[in-house]
Amino acid sequence: MVDKKKAQNLLNYIGKYVILTPEEELSLLSHISYRKYLKGQYIIQQGDVCKYECFVISGCTKMFHMDHLGQEHIIMFAIEDWWTSDMGSFISQTEADFNVQCVENTELIMFHRDIIEKLYEEIPKLERFFRQIVERALVASQKRIVRSFSLTARERYLFFKNQYPEIEQRIPQYMIASYLGITKEFLSKIKSQITLNS
C-alpha cells in the first residue's frame, strides 16, 4: 500500500481525466508501488523485458536508445507528472529497445504489467485514463517527427527551450543535443550564435 501523500501527484493527475471513488483510489494505492532511484541508476535497460509503467513523482529520467556504434539517442525526458516506460517491451514482453536512466535522484510510482491488467478489469475508468494518456503521447511523438523533418537544428533548439524551459535548465547540454538529434559541438555553436544576435 503506497502512502497517499507520496501518491498525491499521481492522484491529482488521474483526477484531470477520470473521477475515482474513495474506494477505487484505495484499491489503486494498494496495487501500485513506490520506489526511489539514485542519479545514474537504470529503471529499464535495453535488452531486458520491461515490467512497469512509471509515473515520476520527483526527479528526472531520460529514455534513450543506444545504437550499434555506441551512440545514445534520447527519445524523451520525464520530469514530475510525466510517464516513462518502454511501451514496446511492456505490451509485448519482448526485449526493450530503450534504456530509462535517472538524470537526477528520482521518485517513481510503478505500475506492474500484471497488476495494470487487473486494475483495468476492476476499475474500467483506469483503462479510459490510460487510453487518453497514450493518445496524448502518440500526438506528441508524431509532432516530434514533423519537427525533426521540417525544422533546422536551431529552430528545434529554440522550440525545445521554449516548450520545456524547466527541463532545459536541469539537464546537461550534451543530453539536449542528443534529444535534438545533433552533436554537442553543434549545439554549442548554435547557442553562441543566438547569444551574439541578442
Add this chain to the structure above:
Amino acid sequence: MVDKKKAQNLLNYIGKYVILTPEEELSLLSHISYRKYLKGQYIIQQGDVCKYECFVISGCTKMFHMDHLGQEHIIMFAIEDWWTSDMGSFISQTEADFNVQCVENTELIMFHRDIIEKLYEEIPKLERFFRQIVERALVASQKRIVRSFSLTARERYLFFKNQYPEIEQRIPQYMIASYLGITKEFLSKIKSQITLNS
C-alpha cells in the same frame, strides 16, 4: 448500418484483440459509416477539426504536414487494415496539423468522435481495443524517431523497403523520399548506388 461484408476486414482486425458477441458486432456496424474516396481527395485537411478515426478497407492514404515553406512532410501511409486520423485534432477538437489524402481510390470505415465515445460506454471491449491500437501506434512512432536519428538516409530507405515492400511498390518515389525525410533527388541517387553495388 454498414454492410457486414464491407466491414469484414475491420471485424477480423478487431477480433485479433477482443472477442465481440454477435449483438455487439451488430451494434458496432450500426454506428460506423462506410465511405469511398477518389485518388487525390482529402479525408482530413490541415486547419479543419478532425471528427473521425478511419480504418482503411482498401486503397492507400498519406498523412502529411505542410510546413510554412509549402513543403510536405509525410508522417505515415495507411493501406488495407491500417488506421488513419489526426489524433491531436480528434482528441482535443482543435485545428488539425495534418492532412490525410488518398494516394489511391480508397474505401474507409469511419468512426465519428461522438459515436466512438458512446461505443466505449456501450462496449467497453472497444475501449480496450483502441487502447491497444494506440499503444502500438506509439511504439511505432517512437521507433521511427530513433531511426531518423541513428540511421543514414540509405539505411532508412533499405529499412522501409524491407519493412513495407507493398507500400514501396505502390507509391511514387517522391513520396517515399518525403516519408524518409530526404529530397527526391537524393533518394534517386541512393537507389542508383544500390543497383550499382548489386
Add this chain to the structure above:
DNA sequence: AAAAAATGTTAAACTAGTTTAATATTTATG
C-alpha cells in the same frame, strides 16, 4: 498516337551539420 502532366534521373555547386582535436570551465570528491 500526340500532347500534356506527372514522375524520375543526373550532375555541379552549395550548406547544415559532423568529426577531430585541443582547450576552457564547472562540478564533484578525497
Add this chain to the structure above:
DNA sequence: CATAAATATTAAACTAGTTTAACATTTTTT
C-alpha cells in the same frame, strides 16, 4: 582547497544531404 571528473567551447577540415536546373521517362488525357 586541490585534483580529478564531467561538461562546455572553439575552430578547421570534412561529408551527407540540399539546391538548382536541365533532361529523360512514364502515365494520363485528348
